[in-house]
Amino acid sequence: MKDSDSNENSLSDKVKNALINELYNEDQNDVDKDIKYSDEALKFKNKLNSAAIKMNVLNEDIFDFNIDTLGIIEKGESIKESRKASKEFVLFILSSFIVVCLYAIAIIKIDYMILIISQVFITIIAPCIIIPISVARRKESEF
Structure with a gap:
């Protein structure tokens, strides 16, 4: 040394x-x-x-990476949205199937008159209730 x-x-x-x-x-x-x-x-x-x-x-510029961060974020968001849409679709199909099965069981167990009453409700009374509610919600969302 x-x-x-x-x-x-x-x-x-x-x-x-x-x-x-x-x-x-x-x-x-x-x-x-x-x-x-x-x-x-x-x-x-x-x-x-x-x-x-x-x-x-x-x-030397060793950190010269060409990374498209906005593209990565958009791709992640689209994947997230597609997963959410597929999850909602599956839940819609399951709930529809359950409602239709319960409807069929009610017709079989109770009476066929429930079919007529429910059809009248769905075609006449439900739109009279649903349309004013949707209009009120739209007006609330505008403010």
Whole structure:
């Protein structure tokens, strides 16, 4: 450890600065070529080059991702809506089937007159109740 420290310290600051300037193609100072190409200077130059390579890796734009976040969100929303629609469709089919079965059981167990009464209710009385309620809700939603 002490030998490597002494080798690094054996180079003067002037030589180190000259090597750094040479690496970045900056101001070229006249330094003795024998000292500039000595073993210690070459080791220092190798360290500078490896540090420059590591810094160049950090400067590269490695986070250049082409992600369409809006498209991903819209696709997720469409998947969510399609699942909701299919779930509502299945629930509608099940509830319709249950209502029709209960209706058939009521006709069989009670009397056929329930069929006539329910048809009159569905065709005459239900629209008179449902239409005013839907109009009132529409007016409430407009305000």
